[in-house]
Amino acid sequence: MKTAWSLGLLILISAPLAAQEPGARDTGNDEDPRWFLTAYAGSLGVADDELDEVGMTTDASAMFGARLGYRFHPHWGFEASYGYASLDATSDGFGDVDGRLHLYHGDIVFLAPDSSRARVAITAGVGAMRYAYDEFERRGVLLQGESWAHEMVISLGAGLIVDLGEHAGLRVDARDHVQFCSAESEPIDETHDFSHCPLDDTVLHNPEFSGGVLVRF
Numbered sequence: 492m493k494t495a496w497s498l499g500l501l502i503l504i505s506a507p508l509a510a511q512e513p514g515a516r517d518t519g520n521d522e523d524p525r526w527f528l529t530a531y532a533g534s535l536g537v538a539d540d541e542l543d544e545v546g547m548t549t550d551a552s553a554m555f556g557a558r559l560g561y562r563f564h565p566h567w568g569f570e571a572s573y574g575y576a577s578l579d580a581t582s583d584g585f586g587d588v589d590g591r592l593h594l595y596h597g598d599i600v601f602l603a604p605d606s607s608r609a610r611v612a613i614t615a616g617v618g619a620m621r622y623a624y625d626e627f628e629r630r631g632v633l634l635q636g637e638s639w640a641h642e643m644v645i646s647l648g649a650g651l652i653v654d655l656g657e658h659a660g661l662r663v664d665a666r667d668h669v670q671f672c673s674a675e676s677e678p679i680d681e682t683h684d685f686s687h688c689p690l691d692d693t694v695l696h697n698p699e700f701s702g703g704v705l706v707r708f
Contacts, residue, residue: 523565524707529558529662533701535576535594537622538670551576551592554701560600568600570614572646574699580624590624594668594699596646609651612662616646620668620697642688644668644697652705663702670695 537549556574563569578590596618603611620642648666655661672688672695688695 523562524658525562527560527562527568527705527707529560529703529705531556531558531574531662531664531701531703533574533664533699535574535592535668536696536698537578537592538695538697547580549578549580549590551578554592554594554699556594556701562600562602566602566604568602570598570600570616572596572598572616572618574701578622578624588624590622593621594644595619595621596644596668598646598648602652605654609653612650612652612664614646614648614650614664614666617643618646618668619643620670642670644670648699658707660705660707661702662705664699666699666701668697668699670697 533554535551535554537551554574554576556572558570558572560568560570572595574592574594576592576594578592580588580590596616598614598616601613603613622640622642646666646668648664650662650664653661670688672693
């Protein structure tokens with residue numbers, strides 16, 4: 492799975508660059524619209540392999556969100572991103588439970604020179620996943636009421652922007668929201684706290700695939 496994810500990112504990055512015609516002109520300049528807003532929908536995988544280790548599976552519904560960016564250079568910009576999805580989890584010994592996921596992060600964006608077909612956008616940044624579940628049983632302990640956690644993530648991705656004119660375009664993205672889990676010095680209080688991170692040091696991968704409409708202004 493992780494190998495396929497890496498290959499997918501490589502294809503997204505390299506394909507449009509390979510399609511660029513020799514001597515293609517970069518049309519980006521300081522007078523172009525500097526703000527860009529993307530409304531998107533997509534899917535998110537929530538570290539399924541690692542959750543098996545703590546007796547859970549979690550599936551996210553379709554994710555909906557928006558990204559707001561500012562271009563401070565023809566090839567560089569900043570972007571804030573937010574996404575929301577409902578969660579459907581299964582816990583050993585307790586059955587199905589509903590939840591909610593909020594994903595937000597800030598990124599620096601590299602915009603490759605325009606090609607004859609599309610423009611590549613490469614992103615890297617930091618943010619967090621906030622997920623909350625209704626009461627359920629985990630490792631034999633009943634969590635009363637809503638249980639939630641914030642998990643820091645490093646967001647890495649690549650996408651394609653297809654222009655529909657000066658102020659509009661279509662955009663697709665593939666991203667990996669990476670969690671770096673640290674071993675706890677003391678056991679967490681599982682009657683109140685919940686984390687997708689196992690207690691042993693590990694790296695969790697949460698792949699996102701999304702597409703939407705981009706507006707420049």
